[in-house]
Amino acid sequence: xxxxxxxxxxxxxxxxxxxxxxxxxxxxxxxxxxxxxxxxxxxxxxxxxxxxxxxxxxxxxxxxxxxxxxxxxxxxxxxxxxxxxxxxxxxxxxxxxxxxxxxxxxxxxxxxxxxxxxxxxxxxxxxxxxxxxxxxxxxxxxxxxxxxxxxxxxxxxxxxxxxxxxxxxxxxxxxxxxxxxxxxxxxxxxxxxxxxxxxxxxxxxxxxxxxxxxxxxxxxxxxxxxxxxxxxxxxxxxxxxxxxxxxxxxxxxxxxxxxxxxxxxxxxxxxxxxxxxxxxxxxxxxxxxxxxxxxxxxxxxxxxxxxxxxxxxxxxxxxxxxxxxxxxxxxxxxxxxxxxx
Amino acid sequence: xxxxxxxxxxxxxxxxxxxxxxxxxxxxxxxxxxxxxxxxxxxxxxxxxxxxxxxxxxxxxxxxxxxxxxxxxxxxxxxxxxxxxxxxxxxxxxxxxxxxxxxxxxxxxxxxxxxxxxxxxxxxxxxxxxxxxxxxxxxxxxxxxxxxxxxxxxxxxxxxxxxxxxxxxx
Numbered sequence: 001x002x003x004x005x006x007x008x009x010x011x012x013x014x015x016x017x018x019x020x021x022x023x024x025x026x027x028x029x030x031x032x033x034x035x036x037x038x039x040x041x042x043x044x045x046x047x048x049x050x051x052x053x054x055x056x057x058x059x060x061x062x063x064x065x066x067x068x069x070x071x072x073x074x075x076x077x078x079x080x081x082x083x084x085x086x087x088x089x090x091x092x093x094x095x096x097x098x099x100x101x102x103x104x105x106x107x108x109x110x111x112x113x114x115x116x117x118x119x120x121x122x123x124x125x126x127x128x129x130x131x132x133x134x135x136x137x138x139x140x141x142x143x144x145x146x147x148x149x150x151x152x153x154x155x156x157x158x159x160x161x162x163x164x165x166x167x168x169x170x171x172x173x174x175x176x177x178x179x180x181x182x183x184x185x186x187x188x189x190x191x192x193x194x195x196x197x198x199x200x201x202x203x204x205x206x207x208x209x210x211x212x213x214x215x216x217x218x219x220x221x222x223x224x225x226x227x228x229x230x231x232x233x234x235x236x237x238x239x240x241x242x243x244x245x246x247x248x249x250x251x252x253x254x255x256x257x258x259x260x261x262x263x264x265x266x267x268x269x270x271x272x273x274x275x276x277x278x279x280x281x282x283x284x285x286x287x288x289x290x291x292x293x294x295x296x297x298x299x300x301x302x303x304x305x306x307x308x309x310x311x312x313x314x315x316x317x318x319x320x321x322x323x324x325x326x327x328x329x330x331x332x333x334x335x336x337x338x339x340x341x
Numbered sequence: 342x343x344x345x346x347x348x349x350x351x352x353x354x355x356x357x358x359x360x361x362x363x364x365x366x367x368x369x370x371x372x373x374x375x376x377x378x379x380x381x382x383x384x385x386x387x388x389x390x391x392x393x394x395x396x397x398x399x400x401x402x403x404x405x406x407x408x409x410x411x412x413x414x415x416x417x418x419x420x421x422x423x424x425x426x427x428x429x430x431x432x433x434x435x436x437x438x439x440x441x442x443x444x445x446x447x448x449x450x451x452x453x454x455x456x457x458x459x460x461x462x463x464x465x466x467x468x469x470x471x472x473x474x475x476x477x478x479x480x481x482x483x484x485x486x487x488x489x490x491x492x493x494x495x496x497x498x499x500x501x502x503x504x505x506x507x508x509x510x511x
Contacts, residue, residue, distance in 0.1 A: 077373070118470055121396040128404025132376070135408070139369060139415050147415060154412050158405065178470055 004107065012113055016093050024246035025055040031246075031297050038301045062239035070232050074140040081137025082233065082240035088130040089244040092251045095119040097181055099264045099282035103275055111282070112181070119180035120168060123255055124161075127210060131157040133244065134212075134219060138229035149228030152308065153219035156209055159315035164206035166323035167199040170330045171259050184263035193260040198326045200260045202319050207252050209315070212245065214300035218308055253292035254285070261288050348388055355381035372410050379403040393470040 029044065029052065036043025044051035069078055097112040116122060131154050138150025172178055174195060175186040183192075193200045209216040220228030227233075230241045257263060264281035272280055306314070335341065358381060361374040379402045386395035427435075477485045 074369075077370075116392060118392050118396050121393070121400070125396045125399040125404060128400050128408070131408055132411075135411055135415070136373065139411075151412065151415060154408050158408060161405075 008107070008109055009113060012109075012111070013094075016098075016113065017090065020090055020093055020247050020250060021243075023250045024243050025059065027246045027250065027293060028058065028242070029055050030293070031300075034294070034297050035301050038298075059239070062236050065235040067235040067237065068232075070142060072142045073232065074142070077136050077140035078232075079237075081133055081140060082237045082244070083133075084136060085130070085133025085244040086240045086247070088126055088133060089247040089251065092123055092126045092248070092255070095122050095180055096251070096254050096258065097184060097263065099285060100278045102278045111278070115179070115181060118178045120172065120178050120183070120259075123180075124165060124168070128157075128161060130210075130248070133241075134229045137233070137241070138219075141229075141232035143232050145225045145227070145231045146229050149219040149221075149225050149231070152221075153212060153229060156212070156216065156218060156311060156315075159312060160206040160209040160319070163202055163315060163319035163323045164210065166320070166327055167196075167202040167206070168259065170196055170199045170323075170327050173327075173330055173334055180258055180263075184258060184265065187262040188265050188269065191260065191262040191265070196260070196326070196330065198322065199330075200256075202323045202326070203259065204256065205314075205319060207256060208296065208299065209311070211249055211252060211296070213249065213296055215303040215306050216311060217300075217305060218311060221305060249293060249296060250289065253289045253296070256292055257285060257288035344388070348385070351381055351384055351388065355385070368414050369411065372407060372414060375410075376403050376407045379407065390469070393473055 032054070033043045033051075035041075044054040047053035047057045069075060094113040095116060097110075097115075099111045102109045102111060134153040135150045138146040138153070141147075171183060171192055174192060175183045177183065177186075208214075212219050218228075219225075220230065222228070225231070230238055233241060264285040266280065266284035269277070269281075355378060358374050358378040362371050362378060365371050365374060379398065383395045383399045383403070386392075386398060
């Protein structure tokens with residue numbers, strides 16, 4: 001193994017870890033400020049100028065709270081639950097290409113931890129395992145409301161994964177590859193969202209459901225289930241659950257930007273090269289991620305929550321058939337363009 | 342050499358977690374150990390450079406099927422009192438059935454040494470999605486299509502079975 005490569009990848013992993021955590025922390029601040037702005041309030045403004053130290057204060061508070069484990073809870077699973085949730089939220093970032101290659105110290109450094117040729121499937125694999133954190137935590141709490149939250153989370157996850165997968169397959173059909181790098185390269189001229197607006201819409205709605213974000217936040221619906229799957233959690237265990245939600249929001253915004261909005265591609269890209277191109281690419285990617293995060297938060301403070309049966313009907317009877325028809329039509333068009341008939 | 346050590350470690354971990362599935366008292370814990378076993382099997386596919394198989398194993402088994410298992414078990418609320426009472430007869434029947442399955446598996450697996458040779462004869466790119474797709478849609482096309490028809494039949498059957506009862510929520 002090349003030592004320089006090992007060092008380079010380790011640094012990249014650590015930087016990505018810190019960025020994901022930092023982004024998640026400041027997303028909580030951003031969410032509260034945005035909510036305040038939408039509801040015509042001031043929002044957090046005590047810690048530091050404009051309250052920008054609020055996430056740090058929150059973190060310290062979380063750590064200093066009493067860590068409580070219910071007497072009848074399954075102790076080990078209760079502890080494993082939040083850890084699993086955070087773990088699965090973080091490992092998706094391994095396959096995300098964050099920008100064009102950098103040139104430093106005479107080496108070409110790829111800004112992607114692992115370039116595997118099934119990148120998009122890896123994302124889906126991690127996503128499908130991601131529900132275990134919530135399920136295990138909710139069940140181990142030995143509480144009715146937690147169990148309801150866990151069951152809702154898992155059934156919601158299974159239902160929306162299908163439509164999401166089918167709309168991602170349309171993108172794979174367009175690019176002819178499962179690698180995220182190839183999908184981005186194929187969008188250097190026209191972004192996929194202009195070819196596949198329906199697939200994007202389906203993917204976006206499903207992503208909201210997979211993230212347990214409003215209007216699909218049934219698993220932690222506070223007006224029915226107290227706190228949902230994390231009712232019994234306190235201290236940093238609760239913090240990890242909340243944190244993992246924001247981390248996965250960050251990562252799935254990145255995935256949506258890659259699949260439909262060209263990743264780090266930006267208009268007028270051919271005028272730049274080398275490190276300038278890399279830095280501008282990273283900047284463009286960050287802006288796209290930020291816009292997605294903003295839209296997701298905006299939706300939370302605008303649209304009321306679904307009822308659970310409405311959620312199931314939307315998933316199975318509207319989104320899945322729509323995604324399948326969309327897949328069929330795009331397949332036919334691609335076959336026609338390749339001159340198959 | 343290091344590859345061999347890694348595969349020995351992975352193999353023993355797989356066996357250990359598989360044994361834990363059988364021996365753990367609580368069904369929910371059993372399912373969780375089964376998920377862990379599937380992850381070790383996934384890692385073995387990765388060792389063989391079969392990335393596609395590895396990830397499909399993870400999505401389908403660890404992701405979808407086991408979530409459904411866990412889902413049902415959580416709803417059942419199983420505990421010690423609810424454990425079904427087994428008679429001597431059923432224990433004997435289970436022993437014979439399990440033993441014959443074990444025998445069949447051993448006879449089937451005794452050829453794996455030669456199978457390993459054929460695997461090595463192929464190039465190590467065989468498990469990647471391009472090669473797999475080419476094989477599935479040329480050499481094994483008929484088998485592949487028949488499998489998909491079987492799956493669709495099973496799905497339609499499942500939907501029919503579920504539809505027979507009237508929906509309560511409307």
